[in-house]
Amino acid sequence: MDKIYKVNIKIAFLIFAFLDLICLGMGMGVPIFCILFGFVVGWYIVRRVTPNEENPKDILKKSFKYAVTTSLFTFVVMAILWGPTIKLLFIPGYDFKNFGIPLILYDPKISFIGWLVLMIFISPFLQLLSTIFASYLTLLRWFNKGSDNL
Numbered sequence: 001m002d003k004i005y006k007v008n009i010k011i012a013f014l015i016f017a018f019l020d021l022i023c024l025g026m027g028m029g030v031p032i033f034c035i036l037f038g039f040v041v042g043w044y045i046v047r048r049v050t051p052n053e054e055n056p057k058d059i060l061k062k063s064f065k066y067a068v069t070t071s072l073f074t075f076v077v078m079a080i081l082w083g084p085t086i087k088l089l090f091i092p093g094y095d096f097k098n099f100g101i102p103l104i105l106y107d108p109k110i111s112f113i114g115w116l117v118l119m120i121f122i123s124p125f126l127q128l129l130s131t132i133f134a135s136y137l138t139l140l141r142w143f144n145k146g147s148d149n150l
Contacts, residue, residue: 012048016041016070021077029081031123034074038127041070042134046142056143063135071128075120082119089113 023033045063088094089112096108105111 012044013069013073017073020070020074024074024077024081030119031074031078031127035123035127035130038067038070038130039134042067042131042136043138045131046135046138056139059139060136063139064132067128067131067135070131071124074127075124078120078124082116086116 020034020037023037024031027033042063045066046059088096088099089109096112097103099108099112101112101115103111105114
């Protein structure tokens with residue numbers, strides 16, 4: 001393979017971490033752009049990080065491992081960002097209506113709990129799914145058309 005395909009994984013992860021933080025900042029704490037960035041990361045994993053692998057099972061394992069790693073990073077950042085607000089649940093009489101989140105579950109306190117679960121747990125999981133989907137789709141296209149046509 002060409003030298004362009006040889007990537008230092010640590011440098012790639014540092015670049016990912018920086019771009020993931022930029023995406024999180026663009027969403028102002030809501031990781032919608034991080035989830036969308038997962039599609040690009042999934043493509044990159046198969047296209048640039050694992051081109052020397054010949055066995056599709058090895059590529060699938062590596063892409064799953066990298067997707068879990070990237071979503072764990074987002075989980076840690078979301079836990080650092082939204083985790084301190086959990087203590088608001090234990091303040092009696094706190095006004096959750098004026099916190100600024102959508103009242104998706106009709107009760108302000110339950111909506112706040114749902115929002116925290118969505119931000120801390122579900123959003124990194126959605127990023128994991130988008131990364132896996134994009135990497136497997138890229139791999140499927142790669143093996144159907146040949147690696148030179150991608």
